[in-house]
Amino acid sequence: MRFQLTEDQRALRSGVRELLARRFGPEQLRAAVEAPGRLQKGLWRELGEAGFFALRLPESQGGVGLGLPEAVLAFEEAGRALLPGPLVATHLAAAEVPGAATGETVVTDVGGCGLVEWLSAADVVRGDDGGAVPLRSVDPLTPLHRVPGTPSSPWAAEAPGADPAAVLLTAAEQLGSATRACELAAQHARTREQFGRPIGAFQAVKHLCAEMLVRTETARAAVYAAAVTADPADIDTARLLADDAAVRGARDCLQVHGGMGFTWEFEVHLHLKRAWVRTHRTSDATESEERLAAELLAGSG
Amino acid sequence: MDLAYTPDEEEFRARLREWLAKALPTLPPKPSPEDWPGRRAHDLGWQRMLHDAGYGDVHWDASPTLRLIFLEETEKAGAPYVGAGFVGLLHAGPTIAAEGTDEQRARWLPPILRGEEVWCQGFSEPDAGSDLAALRTRARRDGDDYVVSGSKIWTSHAEVADWCELLVRTDPDAPKHRGISWLAMPMDAPGITVRPLKTLAGTTEFAEMFLDEVRVPVANRVGEENDGWRVTMVTLSFERGTAFVGEVVACRRVLRELAAEARGNGRWDDPVLRRRLGRLNAEFRALWRLTQWNVSEAEAADGIPGVGGSVFKLRYSHARQELFDAAAEVLGPASLDLDRPWMSDRLSSLSYTIAAGTSQIQRNIVGERILGLPKER
Numbered sequence: 001m002r003f004q005l006t007e008d009q010r011a012l013r014s015g016v017r018e019l020l021a022r023r024f025g026p027e028q029l030r031a032a033v034e035a036p037g038r039l040q041k042g043l044w045r046e047l048g049e050a051g052f053f054a055l056r057l058p059e060s061q062g063g064v065g066l067g068l069p070e071a072v073l074a075f076e077e078a079g080r081a082l083l084p085g086p087l088v089a090t091h092l093a094a095a096e097v098p099g100a101a102t103g104e105t106v107v108t109d110v111g112g113c114g115l116v117e118w119l120s121a122a123d124v125v126r127g128d129d130g131g132a133v134p135l136r137s138v139d140p141l142t143p144l145h146r147v148p149g150t151p152s153s154p155w156a157a158e159a160p161g162a163d164p165a166a167v168l169l170t171a172a173e174q175l176g177s178a179t180r181a182c183e184l185a186a187q188h189a190r191t192r193e194q195f196g197r198p199i200g201a202f203q204a205v206k207h208l209c210a211e212m213l214v215r216t217e218t219a220r221a222a223v224y225a226a227a228v229t230a231d232p233a234d235i236d237t238a239r240l241l242a243d244d245a246a247v248r249g250a251r252d253c254l255q256v257h258g259g260m261g262f263t264w265e266f267e268v269h270l271h272l273k274r275a276w277v278r279t280h281r282t283s284d285a286t287e288s289e290e291r292l293a294a295e296l297l298a299g300s301g
Numbered sequence: 302m303d304l305a306y307t308p309d310e311e312e313f314r315a316r317l318r319e320w321l322a323k324a325l326p327t328l329p330p331k332p333s334p335e336d337w338p339g340r341r342a343h344d345l346g347w348q349r350m351l352h353d354a355g356y357g358d359v360h361w362d363a364s365p366t367l368r369l370i371f372l373e374e375t376e377k378a379g380a381p382y383v384g385a386g387f388v389g390l391l392h393a394g395p396t397i398a399a400e401g402t403d404e405q406r407a408r409w410l411p412p413i414l415r416g417e418e419v420w421c422q423g424f425s426e427p428d429a430g431s432d433l434a435a436l437r438t439r440a441r442r443d444g445d446d447y448v449v450s451g452s453k454i455w456t457s458h459a460e461v462a463d464w465c466e467l468l469v470r471t472d473p474d475a476p477k478h479r480g481i482s483w484l485a486m487p488m489d490a491p492g493i494t495v496r497p498l499k500t501l502a503g504t505t506e507f508a509e510m511f512l513d514e515v516r517v518p519v520a521n522r523v524g525e526e527n528d529g530w531r532v533t534m535v536t537l538s539f540e541r542g543t544a545f546v547g548e549v550v551a552c553r554r555v556l557r558e559l560a561a562e563a564r565g566n567g568r569w570d571d572p573v574l575r576r577r578l579g580r581l582n583a584e585f586r587a588l589w590r591l592t593q594w595n596v597s598e599a600e601a602a603d604g605i606p607g608v609g610g611s612v613f614k615l616r617y618s619h620a621r622q623e624l625f626d627a628a629a630e631v632l633g634p635a636s637l638d639l640d641r642p643w644m645s646d647r648l649s650s651l652s653y654t655i656a657a658g659t660s661q662i663q664r665n666i667v668g669e670r671i672l673g674l675p676k677e678r
Contacts, residue, residue, distance in 0.1 A: 001303060001304060001305065001306050001307075001310065001366050001369075001593065001596070001597060001600075002302075002303045002597055002600070002601070003302055003303065003304055003590075003593045003594050003597040004302065004594070004597045004598060004601055005302060006302065009302065069302050182672075186672040186673065186674060189672075189674055190673060190674060190675065197675070198674075198675050200668070200672075200674035200675055201674065201675040201676065201677050202677070203661070203664075203665065203677065205674075206664065206665065206668035206669070206674050206677075207661070207664040207665075207668065209668055209672050209674060210615075210663075210664035210665075210667035210668040210671075210672065211615075211664065213612065213667055213672060214612050214615050214616050214667065217591070217609065217612045218587050218588070218591055218612070218616050219587070220594075221587060221590040221591040221593070221594040222583075222586065222587040222590050222591075224302055224590075224594070225304060225590035225593070225594075227302070228302050228303065228304050229304060233582075233586065234586065234590075236583065237582075237583040237586040237587055237590075240580060240583040241583060241584075241587050286576060288579070288583070289575070289576040289579035289580055289583075290572075290575060290576065290579060291579070292579035292580070292582040292583050292586075293560065293575040293576065293578045293579035293582065294579075295582060296556055296557050296559075296560035296578060296579075296582055297557075297560050297561065297564060
């Protein structure tokens with residue numbers, strides 16, 4: 001058993017991180033927030049060229065030929081950088097929708113909760129988006145439409161299950177976001193001084209940061225394990241832990257930053273809002289909880 | 302990233318499983334929690350069997366992955382836990398193995414592995430709990446002996462121990478972390494008084510220990526004089542590495558039993574309860590993965606566990622309490638009956654966020670050592 005990143009996986013992760021830092025750094029992030037609803041097609045194609053969408057396609061089909069663990073690492077970086085767009089839907093369409101693998105075609109889909117991300121910007125919509133109406137999205141970087149008539153109770157037993165790969169890659173984005181929120185909070189707590197000392201010296205602040213790390217690292221183990229096994233119960237586990245780490249992490253990060261955390265300018269609100277969007281992207285958390293409860297009775301745990 | 306075990310590891314697992322299937326039915330029944338001499342004999346007898354079968358040193362000489370497999374399989378098979386052997390096998394033993402002289406290793410390690418001697422831990426004091434380095438038990442040099450006076454508390458197994466790993470202050474003028482030494486104190490030395498303490502669970506797991514001019518040979522000091530704090534920290538990190546593997550396996554079994562109980566008594570129809578159990582399933586699955594992650598990290602770092610142990614301990618101790626609270630919810634009013642399953646465990650789980658470093662201290666460690674936050678003072 002060697003449940004640690006390999007050299008190649010480390011290299012891949014830092015490669016994606018460098019690409020995103022170069023092409024989607026703080027300035028581009030701010031610019032994207034000020035131009036809501038506009039997807040940067042140039043960046044999208046560049047991601048395609050870098051293999052972001054074709055990562056798991058076999059080399060014989062022009063793909064990179066890597067697996068779920070590598071895709072999880074790439075999506076973790078995307079989540080960390082708050083990279084906008086229907087990344088998961090396009091990645092999952094790489095084998096079937098022409099142009100998706102190279103980033104020429106932007107693909108979105110109708111999620112399990114009846115929401116469609118980036119409908120107007122997408123070239124292809126998977127699923128029935130008939131009658132979709134825009135809503136005022138909480139996340140400035142994720143335009144949303146609602147499709148009427150989709151299950152009123154998405155966690156009803158008869159509702160079709162979400163694609164496990166979509167659930168896992170979304171969890172990977174949540175993990176990246178949680179990691180970033182923890183870093184931002186710790187960085188601020190180390191440097192911001194009040195009462196003559198860095199606020200991170202106060203246990204009330206220190207313990208908030210420590211809990212963020214604990215949630216993030218526990219979620220990391222769950223997400224990486226699910227990437228290795230692709231087991232449905234592991235994926236449900238990853239999803240619940242990662243949602244929690246991302247949402248609570250962003251809230252705690254906001255709290256550690258005080259008044260600054262409540263401003264439009266500081267990026268933490270974007271992490272929180274995106275984390276909220278991701279919790280409803282594929283299916284409701286209740287579904288995962290119910291499946292994990294049922295698994296206890298199945299006794300295969 | 303790989304969760305597959307090597308052929309050697311799988312072979313070890315298969316051999317162990319086979320042996321457990323044969324050995325466990327021959328074990329005498331577990332004595333009552335109140336019967337300390339009985340528990341001592343039982344726990345040491347089990348260790349003796351492990352020793353004779355070739356698994357005696359698996360707690361400190363085996364690779365982290367083999368240790369993980371050993372703890373996983375023994376728990377799954379329903380084998381006894383280390384029990385009274387805890388301090389010897391998981392704490393004092395590894396300390397002596399890492400820091401002791403050849404003579405010290407030859408004297409103390411074999412009896413631990415053969416299940417002949419019980420150790421207890423003399424660390425905490427009435428005024429030195431979370432602030433362990435504030436300990437005041439004095440050891441004054443007199444010829445070839447230290448003369449030790451002071452008092453210790455929360456000393457598990459003290460009643461039945463042969464040896465005590467004792468932290469004493471050998472230099473009262475040095476900064477508090479620098480004047481401490483690590484001694485092996487024979488528990489039959491004159492001047493030791495042990496007074497059992499009753500826990501809130503009603504058992505006498507630990508004790509107070511009063512030391513009045515107890516003579517301990519200087520030769521029983523492990524590590525240099527005044528270097529005891531470093532010696533201790535080496536093993537605390539081991540303790541947080543794999544010490545809870547068996548318990549996580551056990552908690553996952555409890556969860557399945559809880560689900561079956563809830564289905565039987567009708568509580569399963571409550572979606573709020575079901576979702577709570579589903580979340581706990583996620584929690585313990587994740588804790589198992591975190592254990593595998595930490596073990597792999599230790600394996601890569603030549604057996605030295607990383608800081609992941611503190612992360613694990615924080616999360617696990619809380620999850621364990623949540624688990625038994627959920628058990629109480631499944632049982633309803635029957636949870637007030639201590640003869641019902643899990644209800645004694647519910648009481649003992651209350652110690653988890655305190656023992657071996659409170660959650661508050663663990664958060665300081667995580668904040669300061671991992672996140673680089675400044676110390677309060």
